[in-house]
Amino acid sequence: FVQVEPDGSDAWRLEPVIEALKEGAVGIIPTGTCNLAFVCDLGNRSAVEKLLEIKGARGSQRMSILCRSLQDVDAYTQGWPPSRAPGQPDMFKLVKRVLPGPYTFILLAGKELPKALTNVDKGKSKKRREVGVRLPDDAVAQAILQQLDRPLLCSTAATGPGDGAIMGQDAAVLMDRYGRAGLDFVVDAGPRLAEGSTVIDCTGAEPVVLRQGKG
Template structure:
């Protein structure tokens, strides 16, 4: 009996010190409910890192006459967006598209120099653009087109050629665009009439001709392809000098006090405007030589004048 009692006591002591494995529980304690809720909230607010970064930079305030959203710089406001020509951050152009559709006047880069642009059909925006540049109603304005379809819509098109030997200019023009050329063509009925104001009176005049461009610039094309129609444009120059401004920082400093709404910063440009080709006459005539080369189917203005003078002399003789 003593031996049995001794073995039983040893067994009881062993069970007390080292319990049976069947009684051991390895389940981990649950984390506090507060931590689980916190992680869920973070997951719900997770967003695209690019959008999150851009949203932090866009500290918009309400605007004046049209209620735009723009960044605040001192007493005036100007939305300035820096974009890489490579196209990796073209998502930054979304607010620019919205501002243009609302009637804003701003500056964008092209394949030549910077241009002041606005909506083609917004007469109030066009009037603001003219006041900002200090140009009158008689100054012609060009349009930045998205494709040849826009040119066909707002002009009567390029000469197609005839059986009488007239050259088919349209075929050779397609090789030059997109590019640094402005072609002057007859305006079609779809081209909006020009709003001319004299004091309290307002009249609308039909535009007989218009300069059209399809720039070979990825930033400019990214903006145009997200719009419903072309943009009215004119090059950016110093207010008192006939010289182009190539630095977007200087453009912002000079034109912001005048009411410029936005600027797309695509880096400095070269002082080389577009080549202007007049398509209204018998021959495509270069009336301003710029970045675009004079092609073999174009004639210089001096050459056309010499040809006209020789024809006049021949008829007189």
């Protein structure tokens, strides 16, 4: 376990976490919204496979990436679609105003994103690869992203029913539940009440709010 202050003022304590992520570790960190999240280095193929195995999420869930900046979003997705309808606001301008923040945007995946992380909707006439993207405003998550200097694959972690509203679940419980499956570390930044992120689907002609959350 690695314990840090909620405001990230002792981010130097995260050095072992950064080194572990570089070597392919999978861990759990706070992200500023509902629940903690499994993370690994997005560019490490073996780490991605390991996270999917721990979560049992292969092919069953849309995954998300935690980004350092909008440049990461551009690198791994096709970006925000241009406004088409009269009077429709420019999504990119809106995004720049609210990020970093508690939002998850569903975008069409770019060529650089590993295929294992995307969701294919077979019910539509044209198969599309989609991914969630987040720029977290949580100080600890930001410190990890800045020190690693790479985006992270992200998937929600839970310790049990009702845990979705609490940040910083007991690290021992998390390690007990996922340690045998291969979890390498937990970053404990203390208990913090939080809501889930607001999820907005930007893959169609107009943005659609799939879930109203903290944002």
